[in-house]
Amino acid sequence: MSSTSVPETLTPPPTDPENKSVPKRKRPRRRLVLIILGLVVVIAGSMIAYVLLTTQVTPLQLPKLPANLTAEQIGLGQWQEYQQALPADPLNNASLPATPQATPGIALLEDAAGQALIAQGNLTRGLAYLQASVLADPDNMRYSNDYRLALRDHKLYQDEETFFSALSKKMQTANTTIEYALSYVDMMRSCPTPPDGLVCQAQDSYSSISILDGVLQKNPYNIIARYARGLNGLYWPTLMRHLPAAQQDLQYAVALTNVQRNINTAFLPDAYVALGDVFGKNGDVKAARNVWLNGLHVTPTQDQALLNQRLSIPQDQIDSQESNQLRGLGVYVDTDVAVFWKKG
Amino acid sequence: MMKQPRQPWNRRRFLIHAAQASTGVGVFGALLVVRQTGILNALDQGTQAKTTYPMFQLRDISQKAGVHVTHNKVKLDPKLDNIMPWMASVGAAACAADYNNDGLVDVFVSSSERNTPCHLFHNNGDGTFTDVAEQAGVANLNAEGGVMDAVWGDFDNDGWPDLYIVKWSAPNLLFHNNHDGTFTDVTASSGTGDIGNGNAAIWFDYNGDGFLDLYIGNYFRPEDNLWDLKTTVIMHNDFENARNAGPNVLFRNNGDGTFTNVAHELGVDDTGWTLDVGACDLFNTGHMDLYLANDFGQDMIYKNNGDGTFTNVTEKALPIDTRKGMNVDFADLDGDGYPDIYVANVTQPGYLVEGNFLWHNNGDGTFTDKAIGLNVINGGWGWGAKFIDLDNDGEMEIVALNGFVSAGQGDYWYYLGTMATTPGIVVADSRNWPAIGDMSISGYQPSRLFVKQGEQYIEIAVDAGMTDLYDGRGLCIADFDNDGLPEMFVANQGAPLLLYKNYPQKRNHWLGLELIGTGKSNRNAIGTRVTIQANKRSYVKWVDPGSGFASQSDRRLIFGLGSATTVEGIEILWPDGKKQQIASLALDRYHTLTEGEPIA
Numbered sequence: 001m002s003s004t005s006v007p008e009t010l011t012p013p014p015t016d017p018e019n020k021s022v023p024k025r026k027r028p029r030r031r032l033v034l035i036i037l038g039l040v041v042v043i044a045g046s047m048i049a050y051v052l053l054t055t056q057v058t059p060l061q062l063p064k065l066p067a068n069l070t071a072e073q074i075g076l077g078q079w080q081e082y083q084q085a086l087p088a089d090p091l092n093n094a095s096l097p098a099t100p101q102a103t104p105g106i107a108l109l110e111d112a113a114g115q116a117l118i119a120q121g122n123l124t125r126g127l128a129y130l131q132a133s134v135l136a137d138p139d140n141m142r143y144s145n146d147y148r149l150a151l152r153d154h155k156l157y158q159d160e161e162t163f164f165s166a167l168s169k170k171m172q173t174a175n176t177t178i179e180y181a182l183s184y185v186d187m188m189r190s191c192p193t194p195p196d197g198l199v200c201q202a203q204d205s206y207s208s209i210s211i212l213d214g215v216l217q218k219n220p221y222n223i224i225a226r227y228a229r230g231l232n233g234l235y236w237p238t239l240m241r242h243l244p245a246a247q248q249d250l251q252y253a254v255a256l257t258n259v260q261r262n263i264n265t266a267f268l269p270d271a272y273v274a275l276g277d278v279f280g281k282n283g284d285v286k287a288a289r290n291v292w293l294n295g296l297h298v299t300p301t302q303d304q305a306l307l308n309q310r311l312s313i314p315q316d317q318i319d320s321q322e323s324n325q326l327r328g329l330g331v332y333v334d335t336d337v338a339v340f341w342k343k344g
Numbered sequence: 345m346m347k348q349p350r351q352p353w354n355r356r357r358f359l360i361h362a363a364q365a366s367t368g369v370g371v372f373g374a375l376l377v378v379r380q381t382g383i384l385n386a387l388d389q390g391t392q393a394k395t396t397y398p399m400f401q402l403r404d405i406s407q408k409a410g411v412h413v414t415h416n417k418v419k420l421d422p423k424l425d426n427i428m429p430w431m432a433s434v435g436a437a438a439c440a441a442d443y444n445n446d447g448l449v450d451v452f453v454s455s456s457e458r459n460t461p462c463h464l465f466h467n468n469g470d471g472t473f474t475d476v477a478e479q480a481g482v483a484n485l486n487a488e489g490g491v492m493d494a495v496w497g498d499f500d501n502d503g504w505p506d507l508y509i510v511k512w513s514a515p516n517l518l519f520h521n522n523h524d525g526t527f528t529d530v531t532a533s534s535g536t537g538d539i540g541n542g543n544a545a546i547w548f549d550y551n552g553d554g555f556l557d558l559y560i561g562n563y564f565r566p567e568d569n570l571w572d573l574k575t576t577v578i579m580h581n582d583f584e585n586a587r588n589a590g591p592n593v594l595f596r597n598n599g600d601g602t603f604t605n606v607a608h609e610l611g612v613d614d615t616g617w618t619l620d621v622g623a624c625d626l627f628n629t630g631h632m633d634l635y636l637a638n639d640f641g642q643d644m645i646y647k648n649n650g651d652g653t654f655t656n657v658t659e660k661a662l663p664i665d666t667r668k669g670m671n672v673d674f675a676d677l678d679g680d681g682y683p684d685i686y687v688a689n690v691t692q693p694g695y696l697v698e699g700n701f702l703w704h705n706n707g708d709g710t711f712t713d714k715a716i717g718l719n720v721i722n723g724g725w726g727w728g729a730k731f732i733d734l735d736n737d738g739e740m741e742i743v744a745l746n747g748f749v750s751a752g753q754g755d756y757w758y759y760l761g762t763m764a765t766t767p768g769i770v771v772a773d774s775r776n777w778p779a780i781g782d783m784s785i786s787g788y789q790p791s792r793l794f795v796k797q798g799e800q801y802i803e804i805a806v807d808a809g810m811t812d813l814y815d816g817r818g819l820c821i822a823d824f825d826n827d828g829l830p831e832m833f834v835a836n837q838g839a840p841l842l843l844y845k846n847y848p849q850k851r852n853h854w855l856g857l858e859l860i861g862t863g864k865s866n867r868n869a870i871g872t873r874v875t876i877q878a879n880k881r882s883y884v885k886w887v888d889p890g891s892g893f894a895s896q897s898d899r900r901l902i903f904g905l906g907s908a909t910t911v912e913g914i915e916i917l918w919p920d921g922k923k924q925q926i927a928s929l930a931l932d933r934y935h936t937l938t939e940g941e942p943i944a
């Protein structure tokens with residue numbers, strides 16, 4: 001067999017003189033495939049590395065809280081009352097008095113009636129019912145919140161401040177005092193539009209911070225007061241040096257969500273966004289993104305929009321956006337604190 | 345003819361055709377891209393811009409011209425020591441007029457410290473000046489109080505400019521021009537010795553009687569002698585809405601050498617913290633209206649009703665303004681015949697970004713701020729600012745001086761900001777202010793020179809040679825060498841006066857007018873409106889009464905006409921309402937036009 005066989009390497013295959021096509025080159029094609037495969041591997045590796053590196057989440061350094069903090073201790077002891085559904089068709093409810101009355105048993109009904117009347121365009125009467133509900137149960141933040149927001153939305157800032165100033169002086173409770181502090185945040189909207197009215201706004205913010213100082217001295221774990229004071233600090237121009245205090249308050253607020261999240265998860269993204277904003281406004285983009293990524297990890301998917309919005313900001317624009325569009329002069333804070341207890 | 349046999353396609357032929365087609369497509373594509381993008385034009389413009397940028401060169405010639413004198417700041421009652429740099433931050437003024445009628449513009453320059461001399465720089469006509477204040481009798485004006493501003497005006501219509509001096513804590517002074525290079529103090533006999541702690545004054549004929557009246561913008565209250573205080577509660581009581589300043593004064597010229605303060609009677613005794621006053625025909629009525637640039641609050645506009653009264657139209661005319669008004673100047677930027685207004689405010693990044701105003705006159709009694717869109721908003725801590733056509737191309741530039749206190753490396757802003765934003769601090773009491781010490785407050789700021797380019801302005805001050813970092817105050821624009829190009833005298837606080845001579849890249853045509861009013865028009869023709877048709881557009885200017893912080897510019901009008909070699913018509917609306925039409929005038933020179941007289 002070996003003597004008759006011709007080595008393949010020495011015997012060229014018979015050639016067809018008509019066939020002038022270039023012989024197929026198997027080796028280059030193989031090389032090309034290898035190169036492409038290599039590139040694919042490198043690109044995929046880079047992408048994986050990029051994703052891993054950019055989304056690496058470092059645990060946040062947060063204040064240590066006492067074990068077993070209760071909803072009461074974080075200022076939300078009445079959350080179940082706050083979550084009660086408003087009575088349907090309140091204006092036709094036989095229990096609704098013809099004139100508003102500060103009676104505890106009908107406060108929820110009066111709250112509903114007040115809102116219904118305002119929706120119908122009867123502001124004066126609606127506000128009267130809302131005010132009656134607050135007076136019936138002054139420490140109930142749900143009623144205070146509804147009344148205060150109604151005043152705010154109708155630009156009755158001075159009425160807001162006057163009422164809650166008097167109420168907090170009379171009751172001297174954390175909740176009424178927080179509402180008083182929030183009335184100053186709302187009052188900032190009464191100042192001329194920036195760049196005018198900057199001192200006016202800053203003075204209102206300062207007043208709000210001062211009032212919240214008193215609340216937090218006695219109630220250091222009150223999550224609403226922490227958050228409100230933190231946002232106040234975040235409002236100021238960086239050079240006015242309020243950011244360190246804002247950072248501390250908002251770190252507390254984030255830490256306190258460990259307790260608050262038993263009520264709802266709606267506040268989680270707000271807390272993480274605000275804390276990240278502190279770092280972003282201070283120019284620490286990495287720390288800001290880390291906070292927001294931490295937020296993503298604990299926030300249910302359906303509530304992640306705000307966090308994703310922050311994470312989508314080009315990193316070189318975070319600083320300026322924080323100062324000019326997201327936080328800071330002329331960016332009004334929404335003082336609706338129902339986010340701490342609202343259902344769903 | 346025999347048909348050429350078609351050559352069979354082979355690889356070579358295919359490649360040749362492909363290359364030819366590619367070249368064609370490439371050339372066509374390139375032409376299309378050039379056409380669509382206008383890249384050639386852009387490249388061409390870029391080359392042009394390179395050759396013409398900066399459009400002007402400004403060179404300080406103050407030493408050579410002999411005007412390089414240093415302003416001396418006030419030193420007030422030691423009770424104010426904690427904020428003395430703040431208190432001593434104004435007073436540097438420069439005001440132009442041809443006081444001796446030799447055809448050359450002269451300049452009065454202030455000093456403010458006790459017993460330091462002011463200067464009257466006589467223009468020698470050879471590019472130099474001689475200080476003649478001593479012999480003229482207007483040097484030693486700081487024996488009591490301190491000089492803050494000055495304004496020239498021919499109050500008795502004798503054809504010779506008289507000089508009014510605004511002071512702190514001492515009577516203002518009125519000097520009558522003796523026609524021989526000297527002046528006589530007529531303060532007492534004229535009744536113009538207001539002790540108002542003022543910062544600004546203008547001459548204008550508000551009631552159309554042909555005599556110039558005086559409006560004075562006051563700052564501290566008149567009862568506060570800043571050299572000998574009985575109380576330290578002398579400051580503004582709010583940073584955004586202070587109304588506790590000294591009342592402004594309007595001296596009506598009685599026509600007999602005496603004046604009567606009618607400000608209260610006419611409702612123009614504003615108690616805002618006025619730093620500058622200006623007047624122009626804002627509503628196209630033929631009468632001069634008042635604009636007050638108020639520190640710590642709302643600027644004011646008083647409309648002249650044409651019957652010797654005013655109406656405060658601020659609420660309708662302007663939006664709410666809590667800014668720190670420092671300066672006001674007027675120019676018709678868009679040729680619609682209505683003056684637009686530039687107002688300096690405070691811009692300090694990181695603390696207080698107010699921005700300057702460029703009030704576009706809407707022609708309906710309202711004004712809209714266009715400073716952001718036109719990119720003329722950031723003037724730093726603003727002071728004197730003026731419209732100026734440096735190259736006579738017909739487009740106004742804007743020069744804005746700035747800088748508050750240039751001292752040590754420390755920054756007072758944080759302490760100022762903290763005080764201003766802390767409720768309950770009585771800021772009116774100077775004792776409650778943190779000590780400034782050697783700290784700077786918006787110091788060492790480069791001036792701004794905004795130049796129109798396309799639909800916006802670009803800022804080129806440093807490139808153009810305006811490189812000083814002094815705390816600029818009064819900006820006096822005057823063509824001291826009569827070449828048709830405006831120069832700038834810059835009065836710096838506690839620092840040397842600078843004279844920026846103007847060297848534009850391109851010399852354009854211009855027309856200069858010196859106007860003399862007669863009859864019921866004041867002789868200085870202040871308030872006269874001149875409209876020139878050229879280049880198929882209108883150019884409108886008004887004879888200015890001394891608007892602009894701590895300054896008064898050359899009263900003559902210079903119309904920059906670009907490449908136009910002729911004007912198509914001139915209309916003069918004199919203060920007394922008479923209209924004069926002139927077909928044309930020779931360009932590139934000044935003309936003296938007297939109301940009612942034929943053109944020479």
